[in-house]
Amino acid sequence: MTVLAIALPDCRSSKFDIFSADADVRLARRIRRDTVEKGRDIGTVLDQYSKFVKPAFDDFILPTKKYADIIIPRGGDNHVAIDLIVQHIRTKLGQHDLCKIYPNLYVIQSTFQIRGMHTLIRDSQTTKHDFVFYADRLIRLVVEHGLGHLPFTEKQVITPTGSVYTGVDFCKRLCGVSVIRSGESMENALRACCKGIKIGKILIHREGDNGQQLIYEKLPTDISDRHVLLLDPILGTGNSAVQAISLLIKKGVPESNIIFLNLISAPQGVHVVCKHFPRIKIVTSEIEVGLNEDYRVIPGMGEFGDRYFGTDDE
Numbered sequence: 001m002t003v004l005a006i007a008l009p010d011c012r013s014s015k016f017d018i019f020s021a022d023a024d025v026r027l028a029r030r031i032r033r034d035t036v037e038k039g040r041d042i043g044t045v046l047d048q049y050s051k052f053v054k055p056a057f058d059d060f061i062l063p064t065k066k067y068a069d070i071i072i073p074r075g076g077d078n079h080v081a082i083d084l085i086v087q088h089i090r091t092k093l094g095q096h097d098l099c100k101i102y103p104n105l106y107v108i109q110s111t112f113q114i115r116g117m118h119t120l121i122r123d124s125q126t127t128k129h130d131f132v133f134y135a136d137r138l139i140r141l142v143v144e145h146g147l148g149h150l151p152f153t154e155k156q157v158i159t160p161t162g163s164v165y166t167g168v169d170f171c172k173r174l175c176g177v178s179v180i181r182s183g184e185s186m187e188n189a190l191r192a193c194c195k196g197i198k199i200g201k202i203l204i205h206r207e208g209d210n211g212q213q214l215i216y217e218k219l220p221t222d223i224s225d226r227h228v229l230l231l232d233p234i235l236g237t238g239n240s241a242v243q244a245i246s247l248l249i250k251k252g253v254p255e256s257n258i259i260f261l262n263l264i265s266a267p268q269g270v271h272v273v274c275k276h277f278p279r280i281k282i283v284t285s286e287i288e289v290g291l292n293e294d295y296r297v298i299p300g301m302g303e304f305g306d307r308y309f310g311t312d313d314e
């Protein structure tokens with residue numbers, strides 16, 4: 001970390017700046033480095049420290065503390081704080097890079113409300129009631145965002161003042177397809193936004209990394225003429241999504257007419273889906289860090305279906 005970086009206004013970031021390392025740690029590091037690596041005696045090191053290093057720190061470095069967004073007590077030994085920052089940076093970089101690589105990946109704009117909802121539904125201590133409440137709020141936002149990617153036609157109406165308002169008309173040939181069971185949690189939000197929408201179902205059995213098996217499907221017979229909103233809150237390895245999307249394409253739905261809506265996406269799943277189907281759109285509310293050794297999304301929110309439908313142990 002460059003100690004002088006945030007002393008210069010141009011170098012202060014719009015994201016966050018970090019101020020680290022306390023005085024004892026700095027002096028101890030300097031003594032160790034200058035005696036061991038540079039062969040100086042301790043008296044010279046302390047003399048230089050008190051005459052030049054400390055005054056320069058007080059004049060130039062310390063005042064920059066007020067510009068820091070994060071101050072890490074105990075400096076480099078504070079592994080918990082450093083791990084948190086590393087994780088945050090990785091998430092940001094991952095998100096940024098994925099959206100750059102795949103122009104059809106849309107991560108909804110994060111706000112403190114959205115972060116708050118995520119915090120609640122990811123917390124293992126959250127009650128079922130709260131989990132459902134906040135998951136529903138997030139789902140509604142994802143659905144509304146997803147609908148924004150449908151084609152539209154221009155429409156003019158006459159307002160009660162007799163004026164012409166030039167707006168747009170919603171796309172009418174739509175249907176939802178939920179991946180049983182978790183995807184069914186998104187049906188209400190879709191119905192609340194699209195009156196009378198047809199909703200098909202797909203059941204895929206998931207076992208380990210490659211055990212995907214299509215068990216059941218019931219889709220509108222005219223699905224090939226419709227834009228499809230595919231519903232599943234979790235994109236993990238991407239295997240379930242690939243199965244579901246392959247079935248839709250087999251039924252004649254053009255790839256570019258599919259919008260996959262989910263709450264969280266693991267980068268691995270995004271790569272798999274976007275590489276197989278470069279023309280489908282993915283709308284998600286957060287990109288995850290990755291998958292664990294059991295192919296579960298991390299940090300994730302646990303078994304979404306069990307928590308949402310109340311079939312977990314509690």
Ligand SMILES: O=P(O)(O)OC[C@H]1O[C@H](OP(=O)(O)OP(=O)(O)O)[C@H](O)[C@@H]1O
Pocket residue numbers: 179180181182183206232233234235236237238239240241269295303304305306
């Ligand atoms: O991207 P993948 O690695 O395929 O994982 C994602 C799938 O896992 C979850 O379902 P789960 O199998 O837990 O079933 P459930 O919805 O019945 O709880 C989720 O709803 C997806 O369908």
